[in-house]
Amino acid sequence: xxxxxxxxxxxxxxxxxxxxxxxxxxxxxxxxxxxxxxxxxxxxxxxxxxxxxxxxxxxxxxxxxxxxxxxxxxxxxxxxxxxxxxxxxxxxxxxxxxxxxxxxxxxxxxxxxxxxxxxxxxxxxxxxxxxxxxxxxxxxxxxxxxxxxxxxxxxxxxxxxxxxxxxxxxxxxxxxxxxxxxxxxxxxxxxxxxxxxxxxxxxxxxxxxxxxxxxxxxxxxxxxxxxxxxxxxxxxxxxxxxxxxxxxxxxxxxxxxxxxxxxxxxxxxxxxxxxxxxxxxxxxxxxxxxxxxxxxxxxxxxxxxxxxxxxxxxxxxxxxxxxxxxxxxxxxxxxxxxxxxxxxxxxxxxxxxxxxxxxxxxxxxxxxxxxxxxxxxxxxxxxxxxxxxxxxxxxxxxxxxxxxxxxxxxxxxxxxxxxxxxxxxxxxxxxxxxxxxxxxxxxxxxxxxxxxxxxxxxxxxxxxxxxxxxxxxxxxxxxxxxxxxxxxxxxxxxxxxxxxxxxxxxxxxxxxxxxxxxxxxxxxxxxxxxxxxxxxxxx
Amino acid sequence: xxxxxxxxxxxxxxxxxxxxxxxxxxxxxxxxxxxxxxxxxxxxxxxxxxxxxxxxxxxxxxxxxxxxxxxxxxxxxxxxxxxxxxxxxxxxxxxx
Numbered sequence: 281x282x283x284x285x286x287x288x289x290x291x292x293x294x295x296x297x298x299x300x301x302x303x304x305x306x307x308x309x310x311x312x313x314x315x316x317x318x319x320x321x322x323x324x325x326x327x328x329x330x331x332x333x334x335x336x337x338x339x340x341x342x343x344x345x346x347x348x349x350x351x352x353x354x355x356x357x358x359x360x361x362x363x364x365x366x367x368x369x370x371x372x373x374x375x376x377x378x379x380x381x382x383x384x385x386x387x388x389x390x391x392x393x394x395x396x397x398x399x400x401x402x403x404x405x406x407x408x409x410x411x412x413x414x415x416x417x418x419x420x421x422x423x424x425x426x427x428x429x430x431x432x433x434x435x436x437x438x439x440x441x442x443x444x445x446x447x448x449x450x451x452x453x454x455x456x457x458x459x460x461x462x463x464x465x466x467x468x469x470x471x472x473x474x475x476x477x478x479x480x481x482x483x484x485x486x487x488x489x490x491x492x493x494x495x496x497x498x499x500x501x502x503x504x505x506x507x508x509x510x511x512x513x514x515x516x517x518x519x520x521x522x523x524x525x526x527x528x529x530x531x532x533x534x535x536x537x538x539x540x541x542x543x544x545x546x547x548x549x550x551x552x553x554x555x556x557x558x559x560x561x562x563x564x565x566x567x568x569x570x571x572x573x574x575x576x577x578x579x580x581x582x583x584x585x586x587x588x589x590x591x592x593x594x595x596x597x598x599x600x601x602x603x604x605x606x607x608x609x610x611x612x613x614x615x616x617x618x619x620x621x622x623x624x625x626x627x628x629x630x631x632x633x634x635x636x637x638x639x640x641x642x643x644x645x646x647x648x649x650x651x652x653x654x655x656x657x658x659x660x661x662x663x664x665x666x667x668x669x670x671x672x673x674x675x676x677x678x679x680x681x682x683x684x685x686x687x688x689x690x691x692x693x694x695x696x697x698x699x700x701x702x703x704x705x706x707x708x709x710x711x712x713x714x715x716x717x718x719x720x721x722x723x724x725x726x727x728x729x730x731x732x733x734x735x736x737x738x739x740x741x742x743x744x745x746x747x748x749x750x751x752x753x754x755x756x757x758x759x760x761x762x763x764x765x766x767x768x769x770x771x772x773x774x775x776x777x778x779x780x781x782x783x784x785x786x787x788x789x790x791x792x793x794x795x796x797x798x799x800x801x802x803x804x805x806x807x808x809x810x811x812x813x814x815x816x817x818x819x
Numbered sequence: 820x821x822x823x824x825x826x827x828x829x830x831x832x833x834x835x836x837x838x839x840x841x842x843x844x845x846x847x848x849x850x851x852x853x854x855x856x857x858x859x860x861x862x863x864x865x866x867x868x869x870x871x872x873x874x875x876x877x878x879x880x881x882x883x884x885x886x887x888x889x890x891x892x893x894x895x896x897x898x899x900x901x902x903x904x905x906x907x908x909x910x911x912x913x914x915x
Contacts, residue, residue: 364855371847374843374847374849375843378839378846378885387907394907398910486861495862495863499862499863499864511859511862511864513855533847557893557897558889558896559889559892562889574853577854578858581862649912779906783906785835787839
């Protein structure tokens with residue numbers, strides 16, 4: 281069975297791999313249909329009863345999107361091994377596992393938008409919840425459209441299919457098990473997809489190293505080419521200065537103190553709440569990030585192998601597909617289908633996560649919270665399915681109309697990352713930081729990021745800055761707004777803060793709230809005497 | 820290694836202590852060392868193997884430092900979770 285105009289020729293064995301994989305994924309939806317329809321909590325959090333290794337695999341699968349191989353290939357080909365620091369942002373999981381994950385899991389908020397209601401009080405908290413719910417519903421649809429469009433390009437590139445075939449077919453297949461089983465379908469298929477993706481990624485990497493002549497040959501060729509600096513992860517020069525490394529390192533590690541300062545936080549927040557206990561939540565986040573970095577450790581030598589095989593590629597669009605080329609051009613006959621199944625696994629895990637997550641915000645934070653607070657569990661599951669379907673249709677419409685969107689996506693992610701990075705930490709560690717401060721940071725960030733990234737350089741007011749300088753400039757400019765706003769507005773209601781403190785036990789500057797909790801008899805002073813969750817006296 | 824302790828009461832485990840800080844430091848170290856160690860070891864670089872072993876040791880130490888505390892805190896919280904869920908539902912209601 282072959283395709284005309286196709287880059288890749290599939291044998292019957294290749295198609296068998298793909299068909300078996302798709303059938304197994306759809307079976308997930310059928311098997312877990314009954315569990316998913318029981319309640320809103322089951323449809324979106326699998327009943328909060330998962331052992332750590334299930335959401336951990338899902339976190340790894342979610343951190344591996346369709347474009348991830350291209351992005352990582354791009355930075356490693358360009359920067360050598362030091363390019364690993366661009367991929368190090370997932371190290372927020374290393375700190376978050378023991379700080380913000382623990383706090384968030386104890387809050388029991390079903391989503392990050394709901395957490396805003398627990399942490400803050402009054403009108404500001406409602407505005408924040410509504411804003412985050414709307415933003416996340418849209419962002420998930422945007423990501424779905426973008427990832428589906430990427431799959432459309434892969435279908436065209438590999439098989440010569442029309443763009444819409446790859447875009448619609450695999451996303452629609454994924455929707456079957458997300459619609460029927462909700463998060464149960466997502467998590468169970470993510471487990472299989474995570475395992476398959478991990479095996480196939482590492483297999484292709486090892487094969488690429490072998491094709492380049494083995495590890496020693498790669499090192500020797502780099503020396504012959506005068507490129508041995510590419511083996512040094514701490515090689516700093518004008519192209520990648522030390523401050524850039526420090527920015528990436530601090531962003532990742534210190535960022536683990538906060539909530540919502542990375543786009544990945546939102547799907548991972550869902551996984552945190554789906555874990556059975558606080559301990560399971562901590563380990564799922566830690567292990568998910570850890571496996572992701574091990575995967576990156578495999579990718580680096582494979583991309584260096586590609587570099588020594590093709591050292592003179594200058595166009596980024598050509599070298600970014602380097603890892604795909606290692607798989608499709610060098611794997612033996614019969615394994616191409618397994619490789620494609622691995623790519624499908626990467627694709628489906630991203631699609632399923634964002635379909636369910638977008639529906640979570642639309643259902644829990646918009647419909648259930650604002651439109652029908654007295655909805656029955658049956659109604660909520662029906663609305664959840666309807667929202668999943670609407671997201672699917674929205675992603676098809678958006679995906680078929682967007683062409684060159686990578687730049688826009690990076691900008692959208694940048695909007696979220698830069699200016700609200702510090703406020704997202706402050707809302708966790710400082711009791712006085714209030715809803716108006718956080719809301720003003722979001723609004724200021726929307727304005728400032730346009731100015732710093734696009735407008736001011738275009739008019740020559742400031743030079744076009746490297747990303748790490750943009751990051752700190754945005755952080756400083758946005759602080760000029762949210763610090764005064766926070767200090768000039770009232771703190772959140774103390775009773776509300778005390779309730780949150782007793783339950784979530786946040787880290788940091790919470791002295792006045794802690795003292796108030798002690799005064800009210802909800803906790804007692806001293807390490808050994810703290811009663812915390814033991815008395816449950818928070819009502 | 821005086822920083823490890825096994826006898827956490829749930830109340831003590833609720834407090835932030837030096838163990839949390841140590842776990843975070845060891846965790847970051849493990850992430851860094853394993854990431855660059857895997858890459859270096861696959862290229863048969865001596866520093867790669869050293870980093871990889873260092874990363875694995877960091878993981879073991881991190882688990883040793885933090886797991887008893889996490890177990891104690893988790894167990895106590897799990898007992899009260901249903902009650903807390905009702906509280907969350909009440910607190911976050913739009914009609915509240």
